[in-house]
Amino acid sequence: MIDVQHIRKDFPILNRIVNGKPLIYFDNAATSQTPQQVIDVIVDYYSNYNANIHRGVHSLSQEATDAYEQARIKIQKHFNAKHPHEIIYTSGTTDSINLVANGFSSLLKKDDEIIVSALEHHSNIVPWQMLCERTGASLKVIPMNEEGELILSDFDALLNDHTKLVFVNHISNALGTINSIEYIIDEAHKVGAAVLVDGAQSCPHIKPDVQALDVDFYVCSAHKLCGPTGVGMLYGKEDWLNKLPPYQGGGEMIAEVSFEKTTYAALPHKFEAGTPNICGGIAFGAAIDYMNSIGFDNIAKYEHELLEYATEQLQKIEGLKIYGTAKEKTSVISFNVGNIHPYDIGTILDKMGIAVRTGHHCAQPIMDFYNIPGTVRASFMFYNTKKEIDTFIVALKKAVMMLS
Amino acid sequence: MTIEDVQNEIIDEFAMFEDWEERYQYMIDLGKDLPLIDEKYKTEDNIIKGCQSKVWVHANMVDNKVNFTADSDAIITKGIIAILIRAFSNQHPEAIINANTDFIDKIGLKEHLSPTRANGLVSMIKQLKLYAIAYQTQLN
Numbered sequence: 220m221i222d223v224q225h226i227r228k229d230f231p232i233l234n235r236i237v238n239g240k241p242l243i244y245f246d247n248a249a250t251s252q253t254p255q256q257v258i259d260v261i262v263d264y265y266s267n268y269n270a271n272i273h274r275g276v277h278s279l280s281q282e283a284t285d286a287y288e289q290a291r292i293k294i295q296k297h298f299n300a301k302h303p304h305e306i307i308y309t310s311g312t313t314d315s316i317n318l319v320a321n322g323f324s325s326l327l328k329k330d331d332e333i334i335v336s337a338l339e340h341h342s343n344i345v346p347w348q349m350l351c352e353r354t355g356a357s358l359k360v361i362p363m364n365e366e367g368e369l370i371l372s373d374f375d376a377l378l379n380d381h382t383k384l385v386f387v388n389h390i391s392n393a394l395g396t397i398n399s400i401e402y403i404i405d406e407a408h409k410v411g412a413a414v415l416v417d418g419a420q421s422c423p424h425i426k427p428d429v430q431a432l433d434v435d436f437y438v439c440s441a442h443k444l445c446g447p448t449g450v451g452m453l454y455g456k457e458d459w460l461n462k463l464p465p466y467q468g469g470g471e472m473i474a475e476v477s478f479e480k481t482t483y484a485a486l487p488h489k490f491e492a493g494t495p496n497i498c499g500g501i502a503f504g505a506a507i508d509y510m511n512s513i514g515f516d517n518i519a520k521y522e523h524e525l526l527e528y529a530t531e532q533l534q535k536i537e538g539l540k541i542y543g544t545a546k547e548k549t550s551v552i553s554f555n556v557g558n559i560h561p562y563d564i565g566t567i568l569d570k571m572g573i574a575v576r577t578g579h580h581c582a583q584p585i586m587d588f589y590n591i592p593g594t595v596r597a598s599f600m601f602y603n604t605k606k607e608i609d610t611f612i613v614a615l616k617k618a619v620m621m622l623s
Numbered sequence: 624m625t626i627e628d629v630q631n632e633i634i635d636e637f638a639m640f641e642d643w644e645e646r647y648q649y650m651i652d653l654g655k656d657l658p659l660i661d662e663k664y665k666t667e668d669n670i671i672k673g674c675q676s677k678v679w680v681h682a683n684m685v686d687n688k689v690n691f692t693a694d695s696d697a698i699i700t701k702g703i704i705a706i707l708i709r710a711f712s713n714q715h716p717e718a719i720i721n722a723n724t725d726f727i728d729k730i731g732l733k734e735h736l737s738p739t740r741a742n743g744l745v746s747m748i749k750q751l752k753l754y755a756i757a758y759q760t761q762l763n
Contacts, residue, residue, distance in 0.1 A: 238643070559698075560676055560696055560697035560698065560700075562675045562676045562697040562699070562700065563676075563697050563698050563699045563700075566647075566699050567647065567699075570643050570644075570647065577675065578675045592676070592677070592696060593675070621644070621647065621648055621651060622651060622698055622699075
């Protein structure tokens with residue numbers, strides 16, 4: 220059970236007054252808010268043990284190193300990776316994807332094929348297009364249906380001996396569809412292809428078990444699950460991470476350097492060149508602790524209630540169309556009302572203290588599919604309430620009246 | 624009327640409104656009344672980049688005065704353009720180049736000047752001034 224009033228006290232920002240009204244924050248799919256417990260960890264780090272890590276002999280450096288590596292273990296346990304060194308700290312999901320794409324550029328050849336889904340965020344399309352340009356490999360796309368679900372029979376037809384990589388998001392950021400990644404991983408493995416799952420949207424709602432999924436790479440950002448921005452992770456199976464060449468050169472990532480030859484450090488340091496986001500990594504661990512203290516089963520159940528309630532209320536508004544009506548979806552609702560531009564609705568809602576996202580959500584191919592310029596997207600987290608949804612519905616009706 | 628006169632007129636109009644709702648309702652109405660751009664000018668070339676909503680602007684010069692027409696697929700954006708065009712149209716290019724845009728702040732639409740705002744009001748002003756610079760070059 221979720222005691223939402225109690226939980227809301229953890230989030231100081233939820234007391235904000237915006238444009239004269241109490242903030243209603245429904246832009247959680249873009250970034251989640253930060254609880255005091257995580258803010259305290261950040262303040263504590265800079266107040267008490269800020270130091271560069273791994274090679275310092277002094278106490279502060281050792282404390283910071285311990286905290287940073289403890290956080291890695293928290294992340295490892297959370298995602299159930301086999302080893303801590305299979306967790307690579309990155310600056311976020313996009314960075315993680317680019318790391319893998321860059322690594323594969325030396326492994327792919329001309330006739331190889333990469334499969335992405337039609338539901339991808341731009342960050343999961345552009346790096347692969349660049350990779351294909353570099354290697355001569357070709358990019359295939361799993362199409363989606365009107366409900367915003369991937370057409371798995373078409374995916375089966377795309378798989379063949381040339382398929383080397385499959386990239387799919389666990390949950391679509393624009394529509395909230397939960398993709399059948401178990402099926403996709405199994406089928407891809409049958410032809411010997413590796414699978415990268417983008418968990419940016421799933422990590423705040425689902426606790427994935429990377430070993431049970433048998434996924435090759437899983438990536439996410441801390442700021443989507445109550446952590447800070449600028450830090451994220453790449454999970455990779457040990458074998459794969461050993462096969463990929465280093466991403467960036469610099470300090471931390473080397474074992475020995477001479478002008479003739481440099482040998483690279485072991486995992487995970489091979490991929491962590493330079494001074495990392497130390498505080499971010501530690502706070503990432505604290506965010507995972509916080510999420511687990513609430514419990515992912517509780518979170519999923521409560522957010523599903525919010526989703527069903529909001530969907531029901533929204534559907535009562537004349538001319539409102541919801542995009543993405545997959546059977547399996549998370550607490551994200553993308554919609555338009557009549558011919559009103561999503562930007563106009565977002566602007567008026569903002570005047571009433573309500574934060575939603577408008578636009579193409581970095582997923583232009585999806586907008587092209589529906590032939591719309593964009594949508595209004597309301598996305599909920601476990602700290603949102605039905606009462607906020609009620610206020611949002613009243614505000615939305617007012618916006619529609621003003622704009623019609 | 625000079626650009627400043629028109630801007631003062633707009634400031635006076637907005638001063639009558641008591642809250643954001645009235646201001647926005649007025650902008651929405653201005654947007655609906657915006658003299659539409661000729662369809663033939665709604666080309667990719669005339670789209671102002673950096674806007675979440677699409678904005679088309681076209682300019683021409685008659686008797687050394689620049690006139691603008693424009694359109695957008697979002698009504699609030701159209702309202703903002705309507706205000707800008709009213710301030711800048713039918714003016715000498717040099718006056719447009721030198722005009723300041725403080726009046727936007729004074730009519731309570733400052734938030735639209737933030738560079739993060741997806742309507743691209745900043746890009747819009749820049750585009751109107753670029754047209755003026757181009758016409759000024761013709762006059763020199």
